[in-house]
Amino acid sequence: METLVANYKLLKKVKDAKFEVDDLHHYGLYLQIGIRDFQFCVIDNRDNRCLLYEDFAFENVKTVNARLQVVQDLFENHHLLMAGFWSTIKLSIKSHKFALVPQPVFSKEGLVDYLSFNTPFNPRYEEVYFYKHISTDAVNVFSADKKLIDWVRELYNQKEVIVVHQGSAFIEGILKYNDHSGEKSMFCLVDKGILHVVITSDKKLHYYNQFAVRKSADYLKYIMLVFKEMKLSQKKSKVLFWGGLTPQSPHIQELKKYIRDISFGSRPSYLSFSFVFDEIPDHKGFDVFNIFLCD
Template structure:
C-alpha cells in the first residue's frame, strides 16, 4: 500500500502475475488509463495475450490540471516500472467527457474542432485535440484532453510511438466484441461517478454517451432515458453492467425494480488471466483491459 501526503496518491489495488519478468519488458505492452483523479496501469504479454499486472491508484487533493501533473510525476518517479523505456508498445487512454463520434467516411482530421464544437467547449490553451480510428466499426472518436499531460507522457518514452485514445474507444471495442444476440444490446459501465451507456446491434454501434451521476436514482434515470429513446422492453431487454458496482449494491437493486434482465459483465476472453486475478471482480476494469484491442 502506498499512501503519503508528500506524494498525494494512494494505491487502491495491485495484482501481479508471478510470471512477470522485468527482463522481458520488450515483449510487454504497457497500458495507461488516466482520469482526473485516478490512474490505472496494466501490463500484457504480447506473445500470448496474457495479463501480467493490474494497478489502480487514486490521485488525492487534485484541484487543477497542474496539480494532477505533479502528482503523476511523483507517482512515475517512485514507481519501479513506469520509467522504463523498452516496452514492446505503449497505449494511453484518457478519460474525458469532451468527445464526438464521427463516421469514418465523413471524418477530416483538420476539422476536429468543428466536430467537438457540437458537443462541448474546448480550451485550446490547455486542451489538445486527438482522434482514434476504429477499424471494425467505421467510426472515429475525436476528443479533447490535457495536452500537457499527453506531451509529458510522450516525453517519457521518446523512442516509442504511443497509441493515444479516449476511454470510450476502449469501451466501444469491448461492446462490439460481445457475442452477437438477437435485437439490440445495452451495455453500461459505471466508472466511479461517470456512467457510460452503449446500444449496439449486429456488431454496429447505435448509441454511446456518458453521464455524470451522484446517486443510484440518477443512474436509473439515464438508463431509462435510453430505454425510452430506443423503445426497449423493460421486461425482456438484457442489460450488461461493468464497473464500480456490486451485485447486491444499491444501484443494481434499484435498477432491477424497473428492468428485469440486468447482469454483471465478465472478464474479457481476449486476455488470459492467471488464478491470482480471481481477486479482481469479473466486471471490473473492462475499459483498461479492452485497450488491448486498440492499435
C-alpha cells in the same frame, strides 16, 4: 506559482508470477489516466496474458497542473513505469469532452469543429485528438490536457504512444464481447460518478454516451431515458454492467424493479488471466484491459 498539495495511493495491485522484468520488450503497457485516478495493466503480447494490474487514486488534486505533478511523481517513484523498452504503449484518457463522427465524413481538418459542436474546450490548455475505431464505422474526437499527453510521449520518446479515449476502449471491448444477440442490448460502465452507455445489436454500434451521476436516482433516470430513445424492451432487452457497482448495490436492486434482464459482465475472453486475478471481480478493469484492442 501554484502550491501543489497532492498525493496518490495504491488501491489494488495484482501481479502474475510469470511477470519477468527482463521480458519487458515483449510486453505491452496500457495506461489510463483520469482526473482523480490512474490505472495500468501489462499484457504479454506473445500470448495475450495479462501479467499486472494496478489501480491508484489521486488525493487533493484540484487542477490539471496538480494532476500532472501527481502523475509525474507516481511514475518517477514506480519501478516499472519509467522503463522505455516496452513492446507497445497505449494511453487512454478519461474525458467528457468527445464527439463520435461517422468515418465517411471525417476529416482531420474538422477536428475542432466536431468537438466544439458537442462541448466547449479551452485550446490554451487542451489539444484535440482522435481515434479511428477498428470495429465500427466511427471516429472518436476528444480533447485532453496537452501538457499531460506531451509529458507521457516525451517519457516514452523511443516508442509511438497511441492515445485513445476511455469510451473507445470500452466500445472496442463491447464489440468484441461474446454476449451479443441480434436484438439491441445495453452495456454499461460505471466509473467514479460517470455512467457510460453503449447500445449494440449484431455487434454493430448504435449508441454511446456518458452521463454524470450525482445521486442514486440518476442511474435509473439516464438508463430509462436511453431505453426510451433506443426503443429497448424492459422485459426482453439485456443490460450488462461493468465497473464500480456490484450485484448487491442498491442502484442495481432499484433497476431490477423496472428492467428484467440485468447481469454483470466478465473479463475480455481474448485475454488470459491467472488465478491471482480472482482478487478482482470479473466486472472490474474491463475498460483498462480493452485498451489492448485500440490500434
